[in-house]
Amino acid sequence: MTEKAPVELREQRARLIASTGLTETVLRERAEAFQLYPEHHDIWVTVEGIDMHLAELAEGEQSAELTEAQAQARGWEEKYFELVEKYTLLAVQAAALREWLPTLHLAVESLPAKCPYHDDTTPHGTWREACCDTGIPARRRALAEKALSTLTTEEKK
Structure with missing residues (x-):
């Protein structure tokens, strides 16, 4: 490999650009637009x-x-991209949550608020989810409302 001085490289660069018959600006613009002859x-x-x-x-x-200063800037740039990678997923999740919260609220509201036979839907023992089989949707609604209120307060923070 031959080594050229910076002055020789600049001269060669100028000759190459002049051989196209275009200015450097036009050459750059056409290259960026993929409009150059081979x-x-x-x-x-x-x-x-x-x-x-x-x-x-x-x-x-x-x-x-x-x-x-350049080494420090590279370090900051690495830290920036590390943070972007870390928080992009969280931002996507937060946006999805904001998008689906109204739908989730509607779905929860479609469940009955209480058992048609009992006012109390708390589970009885470890083997029963609610007061009775017809109380299960009301019990699930209560749990879903609690989860949604938690998500909504976390979203507002």
Whole structure:
């Protein structure tokens, strides 16, 4: 691999751009819009490679403060993406909850509020879910209302 000085790389870059007959701005815009002829695309890819190489060369000439600041910025960026990954799922879950809460409330309201035979629907012993078989929907409604009120108060926080 041959090493060129940054000045030579900039000259080569300028010659490549001039060989297209386009300005750098027009070349960049067309590349971003995928509207380049194949030979112009090859030149653009080469120009981007030269730019990256020049950036790497310039990075080696940076001051210690700038290098430290870039390392700190990379650390912050990693922390940012870590937090985004962590909280995106929570935001999606919260949005789903907000979307389905009205439907859940309607479903709970469709259950009877009390047993048609008894006012008290509390379970009797460990083997019975409610006061009787007809009291089970009322008991489940009470439990669902409790869960929904908990979810609604957590959603408001």
